[in-house]
Amino acid sequence: NAGVTQTPKFRILKIGQSMTLQCTQDMNHNYMYWYRQDPGMGLKLIYYSVGAGITDKGEVPNGYNVSRSTTEDFPLRLELAAPSQTSVYFCASSQALTLGYTFGSGTRLTVV
Amino acid sequence: AQSVTQPDIHITVSEGASLELRCNYSYGATPYLFWYVQSPGQGLQLLLKYFSGDTLVQGIKGFEAEFKRSQSSFNLRKPSVHWSDAAEYFCAVGVTTDSWGKLQFGSGTQVVVTP
Numbered sequence: 700n701a702g703v704t705q706t707p708k709f710r711i712l713k714i715g716q717s718m719t720l721q722c723t724q725d726m727n728h729n730y731m732y733w734y735r736q737d738p739g740m741g742l743k744l745i746y747y748s749v750g751a752g753i754t755d756k757g758e759v760p761n762g763y764n765v766s767r768s769t770t771e772d773f774p775l776r777l778e779l780a781a782p783s784q785t786s787v788y789f790c791a792s793s794q795a796l797t798l799g800y801t802f803g804s805g806t807r808l809t810v811v
Numbered sequence: 812a813q814s815v816t817q818p819d820i821h822i823t824v825s826e827g828a829s830l831e832l833r834c835n836y837s838y839g840a841t842p843y844l845f846w847y848v849q850s851p852g853q854g855l856q857l858l859l860k861y862f863s864g865d866t867l868v869q870g871i872k873g874f875e876a877e878f879k880r881s882q883s884s885f886n887l888r889k890p891s892v893h894w895s896d897a898a899e900y901f902c903a904v905g906v907t908t909d910s911w912g913k914l915q916f917g918s919g920t921q922v923v924v925t926p
Contacts, residue, residue, distance in 0.1 A: 703854075730912050739820070741901060741918040742855075749911055757913070789854060796905065796912040797862045799845050802854035 701725050705790050705803035712780040712810045720775040720806050722790030730793040731773040732800065733757075733765065735786040742789065748773055780810045813838050815904045817917035824892050825925050832887040832920050834902030844885040845903040845914065846876055855901060861885065862907075872896070897924040 706721045734742040744757030746765040764776040791800035814837045843862035847855040859870025866878040902917040
Protein backbone atom coordinates (compact mmCIF):
# COMPACT_ATOMS: atom_id res chain seq x y z
CA ASN A 700 0.00 0.00 0.00
CA ALA A 701 2.16 2.87 -1.30
CA GLY A 702 -0.30 5.76 -0.69
CA VAL A 703 0.99 8.98 -2.28
CA THR A 704 4.39 8.78 -3.96
CA GLN A 705 6.40 11.85 -4.90
CA THR A 706 9.52 11.94 -7.01
CA PRO A 707 12.19 13.19 -6.86
CA LYS A 708 12.85 13.71 -3.14
CA PHE A 709 15.49 16.37 -3.76
CA ARG A 710 16.40 18.51 -6.73
CA ILE A 711 18.62 21.47 -7.46
CA LEU A 712 17.68 23.60 -10.46
CA LYS A 713 19.38 26.51 -12.09
CA ILE A 714 17.43 29.69 -12.71
CA GLY A 715 15.46 29.40 -15.94
CA GLN A 716 15.42 25.60 -16.04
CA SER A 717 12.19 23.61 -16.06
CA MET A 718 11.16 20.41 -14.33
CA THR A 719 8.20 18.25 -13.46
CA LEU A 720 7.45 17.06 -9.95
CA GLN A 721 5.73 13.72 -10.08
CA CYS A 722 2.87 12.64 -7.83
CA THR A 723 1.10 9.27 -7.98
CA GLN A 724 -1.51 7.78 -5.67
CA ASP A 725 -2.81 4.22 -5.64
CA MET A 726 -5.91 4.76 -3.48
CA ASN A 727 -8.27 5.75 -6.31
CA HIS A 728 -8.79 9.16 -4.73
CA ASN A 729 -10.58 11.74 -6.83
CA TYR A 730 -9.21 14.83 -5.10
CA MET A 731 -5.55 15.77 -5.43
CA TYR A 732 -3.63 18.84 -4.32
CA TRP A 733 -0.25 20.49 -4.57
CA TYR A 734 1.04 22.60 -1.69
CA ARG A 735 4.31 24.37 -1.07
CA GLN A 736 5.77 24.75 2.39
CA ASP A 737 8.02 27.62 3.33
CA PRO A 738 9.48 28.13 6.84
CA GLY A 739 7.03 29.88 9.15
CA MET A 740 4.41 30.14 6.43
CA GLY A 741 2.58 26.85 6.71
CA LEU A 742 1.33 25.27 3.51
CA LYS A 743 0.06 27.26 0.56
CA LEU A 744 -2.16 25.69 -2.09
CA ILE A 745 -0.76 25.83 -5.62
CA TYR A 746 -3.22 23.76 -7.71
CA TYR A 747 -5.88 21.18 -7.11
CA SER A 748 -7.96 18.66 -9.03
CA VAL A 749 -11.28 16.91 -8.47
CA GLY A 750 -10.75 14.25 -11.13
CA ALA A 751 -9.15 13.46 -14.46
CA GLY A 752 -9.28 16.48 -16.74
CA ILE A 753 -10.44 18.90 -14.02
CA THR A 754 -7.96 21.24 -12.36
CA ASP A 755 -8.01 24.72 -10.89
CA LYS A 756 -5.68 27.31 -9.42
CA GLY A 757 -5.07 27.66 -5.73
CA GLU A 758 -3.62 30.53 -3.73
CA VAL A 759 -0.13 30.67 -5.32
CA PRO A 760 -0.32 29.28 -8.91
CA ASN A 761 2.05 31.68 -10.68
CA GLY A 762 5.02 29.91 -12.27
CA TYR A 763 3.38 26.48 -12.12
CA ASN A 764 1.18 24.30 -14.27
CA VAL A 765 -0.58 21.00 -13.72
CA SER A 766 -2.37 18.31 -15.66
CA ARG A 767 -4.56 15.40 -14.61
CA SER A 768 -4.90 12.85 -17.37
CA THR A 769 -5.55 9.90 -15.04
CA THR A 770 -6.98 9.43 -11.56
CA GLU A 771 -3.59 8.27 -10.29
CA ASP A 772 -1.22 10.98 -11.53
CA PHE A 773 -1.06 14.70 -10.83
CA PRO A 774 2.27 16.15 -12.01
CA LEU A 775 3.34 19.72 -11.22
CA ARG A 776 5.32 21.55 -13.89
CA LEU A 777 7.72 24.40 -13.14
CA GLU A 778 8.58 26.54 -16.12
CA LEU A 779 11.50 28.98 -15.97
CA ALA A 780 12.50 28.25 -12.39
CA ALA A 781 13.12 31.23 -10.11
CA PRO A 782 14.77 31.43 -6.66
CA SER A 783 11.33 32.24 -5.17
CA GLN A 784 10.30 28.68 -6.05
CA THR A 785 12.82 27.24 -3.62
CA SER A 786 10.55 25.34 -1.27
CA VAL A 787 9.33 21.95 -0.15
CA TYR A 788 6.48 20.70 -2.29
CA PHE A 789 3.82 18.33 -1.03
CA CYS A 790 1.27 16.41 -2.99
CA ALA A 791 -1.86 15.18 -1.21
CA SER A 792 -4.95 13.21 -2.09
CA SER A 793 -8.37 12.66 -0.58
CA GLN A 794 -11.42 10.49 -1.23
CA ALA A 795 -13.93 12.59 0.67
CA LEU A 796 -14.07 16.10 2.01
CA THR A 797 -14.40 15.05 5.62
CA LEU A 798 -11.67 12.40 5.64
CA GLY A 799 -8.69 14.69 5.38
CA TYR A 800 -5.67 14.32 3.16
CA THR A 801 -3.02 11.67 2.65
CA PHE A 802 0.29 13.40 2.01
CA GLY A 803 3.35 12.34 0.08
CA SER A 804 6.77 12.66 1.66
CA GLY A 805 7.61 15.83 -0.26
CA THR A 806 10.11 17.14 -2.79
CA ARG A 807 12.74 19.59 -1.59
CA LEU A 808 13.58 21.94 -4.47
CA THR A 809 16.38 24.48 -4.52
CA VAL A 810 16.71 27.01 -7.34
CA VAL A 811 20.14 28.60 -7.66
CA ALA B 812 -11.25 36.99 4.90
CA GLN B 813 -10.91 33.36 5.88
CA SER B 814 -7.94 32.63 8.10
CA VAL B 815 -6.37 30.04 10.35
CA THR B 816 -4.13 31.20 13.17
CA GLN B 817 -1.72 29.24 15.31
CA PRO B 818 -0.55 31.87 17.81
CA ASP B 819 2.41 29.90 19.13
CA ILE B 820 5.32 29.51 16.73
CA HIS B 821 7.41 27.48 19.14
CA ILE B 822 6.63 25.59 22.37
CA THR B 823 9.07 23.83 24.67
CA VAL B 824 7.67 21.22 27.03
CA SER B 825 9.23 18.73 29.44
CA GLU B 826 8.75 15.04 28.83
CA GLY B 827 5.76 13.85 30.87
CA ALA B 828 4.19 17.30 31.05
CA SER B 829 0.93 18.23 29.38
CA LEU B 830 0.77 19.98 26.04
CA GLU B 831 -1.81 22.31 24.51
CA LEU B 832 -1.54 23.81 21.04
CA ARG B 833 -3.87 26.59 20.03
CA CYS B 834 -5.73 27.03 16.76
CA ASN B 835 -8.19 29.78 15.93
CA TYR B 836 -10.10 30.19 12.69
CA SER B 837 -12.20 32.80 10.98
CA TYR B 838 -14.72 31.31 8.57
CA GLY B 839 -18.24 32.30 7.67
CA ALA B 840 -19.47 28.80 6.89
CA THR B 841 -19.49 25.66 9.01
CA PRO B 842 -15.90 24.50 9.30
CA TYR B 843 -14.38 21.11 9.40
CA LEU B 844 -11.11 20.96 11.25
CA PHE B 845 -7.96 18.88 11.28
CA TRP B 846 -4.68 18.57 13.11
CA TYR B 847 -1.63 17.21 11.31
CA VAL B 848 1.84 16.37 12.60
CA GLN B 849 5.06 16.62 10.62
CA SER B 850 8.20 14.90 11.84
CA PRO B 851 11.51 16.23 10.49
CA GLY B 852 11.97 15.46 6.81
CA GLN B 853 8.59 13.77 6.57
CA GLY B 854 5.19 14.48 5.11
CA LEU B 855 2.19 15.40 7.19
CA GLN B 856 0.24 12.77 9.10
CA LEU B 857 -3.37 13.20 10.16
CA LEU B 858 -3.78 13.22 13.97
CA LEU B 859 -7.51 13.84 14.23
CA LYS B 860 -10.46 15.57 12.63
CA TYR B 861 -13.77 17.17 13.48
CA PHE B 862 -16.75 17.87 11.27
CA SER B 863 -19.81 17.27 13.43
CA GLY B 864 -21.06 15.64 16.61
CA ASP B 865 -19.17 15.43 19.87
CA THR B 866 -16.95 18.48 20.18
CA LEU B 867 -14.19 16.53 21.95
CA VAL B 868 -12.44 14.27 19.46
CA GLN B 869 -9.81 11.64 20.06
CA GLY B 870 -6.96 11.00 17.69
CA ILE B 871 -3.90 8.88 17.28
CA LYS B 872 -0.84 8.92 19.57
CA GLY B 873 -2.93 9.94 22.59
CA PHE B 874 -3.94 13.36 21.25
CA GLU B 875 -7.34 14.96 21.62
CA ALA B 876 -8.86 18.24 20.48
CA GLU B 877 -11.89 20.27 21.47
CA PHE B 878 -14.00 22.31 19.09
CA LYS B 879 -15.42 25.47 20.66
CA ARG B 880 -17.69 27.25 18.22
CA SER B 881 -18.18 30.28 20.48
CA GLN B 882 -14.42 30.85 20.57
CA SER B 883 -13.71 29.75 16.98
CA SER B 884 -11.04 27.47 18.35
CA PHE B 885 -9.87 23.89 17.92
CA ASN B 886 -7.08 23.34 20.43
CA LEU B 887 -4.98 20.20 20.50
CA ARG B 888 -4.01 18.56 23.80
CA LYS B 889 -1.99 15.69 25.14
CA PRO B 890 -1.90 14.86 28.87
CA SER B 891 1.65 13.51 28.97
CA VAL B 892 4.19 14.26 26.28
CA HIS B 893 6.75 11.72 25.05
CA TRP B 894 10.08 12.61 23.45
CA SER B 895 8.75 11.23 20.15
CA ASP B 896 6.11 14.00 20.11
CA ALA B 897 8.77 16.53 19.13
CA ALA B 898 7.58 17.70 15.71
CA GLU B 899 5.74 20.48 13.94
CA TYR B 900 1.97 20.59 14.25
CA PHE B 901 -0.43 22.13 11.79
CA CYS B 902 -4.06 23.04 12.17
CA ALA B 903 -6.13 22.98 8.97
CA VAL B 904 -9.62 24.19 8.19
CA GLY B 905 -12.04 23.55 5.36
CA VAL B 906 -15.66 24.52 4.83
CA THR B 907 -18.60 22.34 3.96
CA THR B 908 -19.61 24.71 1.15
CA ASP B 909 -16.36 24.05 -0.71
CA SER B 910 -16.98 21.00 -2.88
CA TRP B 911 -13.34 20.88 -3.88
CA GLY B 912 -12.27 19.99 -0.37
CA LYS B 913 -9.56 22.62 -0.17
CA LEU B 914 -7.93 23.07 3.22
CA GLN B 915 -6.26 26.17 4.60
CA PHE B 916 -3.35 25.50 6.92
CA GLY B 917 -2.04 27.47 9.85
CA SER B 918 1.61 28.46 9.97
CA GLY B 919 2.49 25.64 12.34
CA THR B 920 3.73 25.22 15.91
CA GLN B 921 7.14 23.66 16.52
CA VAL B 922 7.18 21.49 19.65
CA VAL B 923 10.45 20.75 21.42
CA VAL B 924 10.48 18.12 24.16
CA THR B 925 13.16 18.35 26.86
CA PRO B 926 14.23 15.49 29.17
